[in-house]
Amino acid sequence: MRRIIAQARKDLTQLLRDRLALALAVVLPVVLTALLGTTISLTVTDIPLVVQDLDQTPLSRRYIDAYRSSLTFRIVALPIASSPETAIARGRARGALILPEHFEREIRRGRAAQAQLLVDGTDTNTALLVQGAAGQITRAFVQQLPGDAPAPSVRTATRLWFNPGREPRKFYGPGMLVLSLSIFPTVLAALAMSREGEQKTILQVYVSSISAHEYLLGKILAGMVIGMVQCLLVLGLMFTLFGLRLEGDPTPLIVGSVLFLFCVVSFGTWVGGAIPNQAAAVQGVSLGGFLLAFLLSGLIFPIENIPRSLAWISSLVQARYYIVLVRDAFLQGGGWPAVWWAVLMIGVIGVAYYVLAWLAMRRMQVKA
Amino acid sequence: MKAWASRRFGGRFWALALKELRQIRGDRRLAMSLVVPPILQILLFGFALDSHVRDLRLGVVDESRTLQSRDLVSAITENQTFRLTGSYHTAEELGAALAAGRLDVGLVVPYDYARERARHRPVTVQVLLNAANANTAQIAQGYIEGAVAWLNQHPRGGLPAGARPSADAGADGQSVTAPVQPRARVEIRPTFLYNPGLVNTWFIVTGIFGTLIILNGSLVSGATMIREKERGTVEQLLMTPASALEVITAKILPLFVLLMGMVGLVLTVARVVFHVPFRGSLLLMLVACACCVLTGIGIGTFLSTFARSANQTQLIGFFVNPPLAMLSGALTPIEAMPRWIQPVTLLNPIAYFASVARAVLVKGAGLDVVYLQLLALAALAFGLVGVSAWRFRRQHS
Numbered sequence: 001m002r003r004i005i006a007q008a009r010k011d012l013t014q015l016l017r018d019r020l021a022l023a024l025a026v027v028l029p030v031v032l033t034a035l036l037g038t039t040i041s042l043t044v045t046d047i048p049l050v051v052q053d054l055d056q057t058p059l060s061r062r063y064i065d066a067y068r069s070s071l072t073f074r075i076v077a078l079p080i081a082s083s084p085e086t087a088i089a090r091g092r093a094r095g096a097l098i099l100p101e102h103f104e105r106e107i108r109r110g111r112a113a114q115a116q117l118l119v120d121g122t123d124t125n126t127a128l129l130v131q132g133a134a135g136q137i138t139r140a141f142v143q144q145l146p147g148d149a150p151a152p153s154v155r156t157a158t159r160l161w162f163n164p165g166r167e168p169r170k171f172y173g174p175g176m177l178v179l180s181l182s183i184f185p186t187v188l189a190a191l192a193m194s195r196e197g198e199q200k201t202i203l204q205v206y207v208s209s210i211s212a213h214e215y216l217l218g219k220i221l222a223g224m225v226i227g228m229v230q231c232l233l234v235l236g237l238m239f240t241l242f243g244l245r246l247e248g249d250p251t252p253l254i255v256g257s258v259l260f261l262f263c264v265v266s267f268g269t270w271v272g273g274a275i276p277n278q279a280a281a282v283q284g285v286s287l288g289g290f291l292l293a294f295l296l297s298g299l300i301f302p303i304e305n306i307p308r309s310l311a312w313i314s315s316l317v318q319a320r321y322y323i324v325l326v327r328d329a330f331l332q333g334g335g336w337p338a339v340w341w342a343v344l345m346i347g348v349i350g351v352a353y354y355v356l357a358w359l360a361m362r363r364m365q366v367k368a
Numbered sequence: 369m370k371a372w373a374s375r376r377f378g379g380r381f382w383a384l385a386l387k388e389l390r391q392i393r394g395d396r397r398l399a400m401s402l403v404v405p406p407i408l409q410i411l412l413f414g415f416a417l418d419s420h421v422r423d424l425r426l427g428v429v430d431e432s433r434t435l436q437s438r439d440l441v442s443a444i445t446e447n448q449t450f451r452l453t454g455s456y457h458t459a460e461e462l463g464a465a466l467a468a469g470r471l472d473v474g475l476v477v478p479y480d481y482a483r484e485r486a487r488h489r490p491v492t493v494q495v496l497l498n499a500a501n502a503n504t505a506q507i508a509q510g511y512i513e514g515a516v517a518w519l520n521q522h523p524r525g526g527l528p529a530g531a532r533p534s535a536d537a538g539a540d541g542q543s544v545t546a547p548v549q550p551r552a553r554v555e556i557r558p559t560f561l562y563n564p565g566l567v568n569t570w571f572i573v574t575g576i577f578g579t580l581i582i583l584n585g586s587l588v589s590g591a592t593m594i595r596e597k598e599r600g601t602v603e604q605l606l607m608t609p610a611s612a613l614e615v616i617t618a619k620i621l622p623l624f625v626l627l628m629g630m631v632g633l634v635l636t637v638a639r640v641v642f643h644v645p646f647r648g649s650l651l652l653m654l655v656a657c658a659c660c661v662l663t664g665i666g667i668g669t670f671l672s673t674f675a676r677s678a679n680q681t682q683l684i685g686f687f688v689n690p691p692l693a694m695l696s697g698a699l700t701p702i703e704a705m706p707r708w709i710q711p712v713t714l715l716n717p718i719a720y721f722a723s724v725a726r727a728v729l730v731k732g733a734g735l736d737v738v739y740l741q742l743l744a745l746a747a748l749a750f751g752l753v754g755v756s757a758w759r760f761r762r763q764h765s
Contacts, residue, residue, distance in 0.1 A: 024683055036694050041704040042419060042503035063554065069735065088561060090737050091727065094703075112553045121563030122726045124571050124700055125419040125503065131558045132510025138556045139517050154440065154485070154516050155492045158509055160499035161466060166504045166702075187686065191679065278679035279591070286682075290690070291409070295416045299698060305418035328469065331500045339469040 003210050007218025011192055012225060025188055029230045033237055037176040040300065041168035044126050045071050050078040057104035061113070066141045067097065072133040072291040088120050095119045095130050102199045107145065138163040160220040173242035173325040175299045177234045182293035182319045185227035185261060186268035186285050192219060193272025194281035197364060212361050216269065216354070223265035224258075231257055238330065247333025256325040256343045263350035264289070266357050272359035292321035323344045380610055390590070392622055402588060406580050410634055413576045414642050417699065418568050421507040426450040427471040429462050432481035440477060440493065444515045449508065462496065472498050473508055481642030512716065521553070522669050562731050569642045570730055575698030577634060578660055578721030583689055585627050585664020590681040592623065593672035612761035620665050620753065627661045628654075638729075647732030656724045656738070659745040662718040666752025673759040698722045720745045 015021055031084035049067060053060050067073045073074055078084060084096030096118040108111035117134050119127045163170045196202040205215055238244045246253070268285060275281040293299070296306060306314055314320055321342040328339050375650045392398055426445065430437050445452050450473060456462040462474040474496035480485075482490035495512055499505035563570055596602040605615050635653075638644045646653075668681075671688065675681040694700075694719035695709065702710060720741040727733035727741075735742075 020680060020683055024686065028687060032690060035691055035709075038699050039695060039705045042700050043506060044701050044704045046703065085561070089727075089731055089733055091723065107554065112555045114555045114557055117556055117558040119558055119560050121560035121566055122571060122574075122730050123701055124563065124566040124568045125507075126703075127560055127563075127566060128421070128507055129503075129510075132507060132514070134556050135510060135514050135517070136556065138554050139513070142554050154520055155490055155497050156513055156516050156763040157492050158495040158512070160497050160505060163499040163502060166499050167507055171501050181439060183686070183690075187683070191683075233498070239387045277684050282679060282682040283587075287405070288685075291412070295412060301417050301419045302501070304423050305420060306416050310412075310416050320527070327500060332467050332469060332498075334468045334710070 003214045004206050004218040004221060007210065007215055008222040008225065011219055013206050014192070015188065015226065021188060021191065024182060025226050025230065026233065029184050030233050030237060032178045032183075032232050033173070033180045034241055037173040037237075037242060037362075038169050038181070040172045040176070042300075043124050043166070043168055044094075044129060046074045047072055047095065047126065047130060048076045048093045049073045050076055050077060050084050050087045050096045052084050052096065052098045052308055054101045059104035059107060060099045063099065063103075063141055064097070066137050067134075068254035070133065070137055072129070081197050084118060088118060093120075094123075094126060095134075097134075097196050128129075157307070169242050170244060170331065171327070172257035173238055173244060175323060177238060178297070178323045179299060180234055181227065181231060181257075181260065181288075181291055181322070182264055182289050183286075184230055185223055186264045186271075186289040187330045188226060188284060189223040189265045189268025190272035190275075190281045190285045191278055192223070193269045194276055194278045195272075197273065197276025198278055202364060206365055212288055212358060212365075216357055216361060219269055220262065220265045220354070220357075223268065224261045227261035227265060231261065244330045246329055247331065249330075249333075249335040250329065252325060252339050252343055253329035255337070256322060256346060259343065259350055260318060260325075261345045263346055263353060266350055266353035267318075270353050270357035270360050273357055273364055276364065292317045296320065299323065304309065315345075316348045318346055321349075379672065381614050381618055384610060384615065385621050388592075388619055389622040391628045393625065398588060398591070402584065402626055403633065406584055406630050406634055407637060409580055410573065410576060410637050411641065413567050414573045414638075417504075417572045417576075419571075420566075420568050421504050422448045423451050424449060424455040424472040424504070424508055425470070426456045426473045426475060427456055427462050427465055428452065429456045429459055429474070429476045431479040432477045434482035436479045436482040436485055440481075440516075440519060443519045444475065444512060446515070447511070449511045459494075466496055466498055469498075472504070473512075475512075503594055513758075536656040561577050567643075571726075572699065573638050573644055574725040574729055575696075575722045577725055578718040579640065579693045579696065579698050580634060581627070581631060581657065581660045581721070582664040582667065582692065582718055584630065585623075585661055586668035586685065586689070587682075588627070589620070589623050589665040589668030590672045590675075590685070591668075591678060592619065592702050593669050594675060594678050594681050597672070598677055599700045613757050616669065616753065616760055620662075620669070623665055624658075624661055627664070628658065644729055645732075646729055648728035648734065652735060652738070653728050653740070654722060655723070656728065656742060656745065659742065659749050660717060662749035663745065663752060666756060667717075667750055669756035670759070673756055689715075692716060692718060695719075696722060714744075715748075717745055717748050718749075 015025065051064050051067070053064060064075070068075045076087075080086060084093070084098060087093045088096055098118065100114065100116070103113045103115070115138070117128050117130070121127045160166060169226040196205070210218075267289065271284045271288065272281045275284055292313070296310065296317050297303070297319040299319075303314060303320065324342045325339050325346075328334050332338065428441055430441070441452065444450055448479075453471065454465065456465065459474075459476050462471070465471045468473050476494040476496070478491065478493065481491055481493070493516075495509075497505045497508055505607070560566055596605060631654075635657075639646060667688070671684050672681050675684055676749065695705070695713055696702075696716050697713060698718055702713050702719065705713070724738045724741045724745070729740050
């Protein structure tokens, strides 16, 4: 035990002397989480929309006003003598609303008036949002038409749970916490380990009386201490900048965070041990830590959309489970019954990485 | 002009460029890192990233247990957006399942649903949405409201008349005696331009393309620049009569050729594997790619003038690359970002490249549409290369 702590202290001292690594450890997680968590969102408001009103009647103008007053759209002027299609092609507008002649007359006669909506389909998600919002506006418009049909017989009362304001940052903030914690502790651990291999200081470890497990645990402990600091800093950000509160039982989050840090630091140590070259090790980590955490964890896009052939990789990515855990702690508050399996999986993957790190270390010793 | 060019970039320049080329040829890992990671990344991103909202898990509490209520459920689950995963007895059970993350959407149909509908009185069904993911919630809400609105307009439900047992006619009496009243409606007909099938991969691949060029370009150029510095051979280079600009250009040229080869590979994958349409001019696209490659090289060179060792360049890359990739509109629309950050994207080459790539490949736009973005990209490229040449000379003088 004493040796483990001594090894951890040595690694921490080494880190404190390296200014770049220290900045990487303390400043960057906070900055990155704050920046990306607040800026990433798929929900576009103020979508520029051009309108071509061929009817020019009070009713058609009222219909257009309904779009103007919605938060989703922003009506931009259609330049004279240009078609709505060119406005979309030039990127001035994401959509075009075209009201035909006799729009008002058709409505007054009780026939279906048809409005055409051209949507820029390049951004598919935004296109769907535009379609949905236009449908909502149209339905609301029809309902307030004077002296018309009875109110629809089925109504929906929608209640938005867990994030009633539909604020994207409450969803992406915890996600970016996970991303930060999957990148930075991992990179630091990989650097610390590969440096020993690169500079051959690992030979000193072999000749000392410290055992492989003690050495690894010491390194991982040091990495976890740094990770803890990062975790607390970023958690502080969750409570302040992102306006989140812990819902329900905080123990799954605490246990899960400790296990997750063990997991990512072991992963970093493994990569660092397997690749005794700092630059290459960082590249390996950025591929494994960043890319996989980013792609296959449900960070931005739903995990259910990953095709089956890739889905099995996703179940090996620790960030996928941690994201479930963090979002549950901050938004849903399901507690242990909802997330016990995620905590368990993080632990299992962590142990697997530890074993891999130990094997890599043994192989290094054979080579040396 | 010609005389100037030959004086400036004469045999000396080509000798330097040849030296770089030989050095790169000897480096098997560099060549590999130009081919394998980009292809792997574009395949992974293209297949794995999909913002499409589908297969949301729907739980139902059907207190009515009638044909009408089942009509409602089937109207909602008709397309791929919702998948019925469970029925619950009480709203509390449904709420618990929602909180535990076993459901995304809950629907509560009241016990008097069929009766009220038969009497043509308004009836309210409750929809519970897990809004943790704001985007999914908004699209799901749009779908449910659309389905309900459709049901209101077609009171007999989606089933053809014959499929319904005649005993039901009494409950639905009104609509039998008086078929659909001609009532005022406005129909909105959406048409999706450029991507009528809303294939999400086109958006992702065109967005990721620029990110790949910039990331790999900056990585590779940073690595080759820093190598001279690490080994101390940079002193020898500066001792030659070649100017800093010549040294830098000679270093950039072979990298540029290699990276353009990578661009060709990625374009092929985009076309063959992901079927991204190539509607615009390929030449225009290649010009944009060339500008983007130069920008990537510029970023790598620029960063390498700050770093002392290879791993420092890599670490500095961590400060630059994730924000660059995420704040580019490549994966999430720029318009969805907060106002104050949007001007920052004006400095982001990936943002320009993504909009050019989408305009040219998917929309089939010409130079008259994209010239501004192209100019900005070129300005960024030459600005970065110029600044790094200047810093390169300064740091060693």
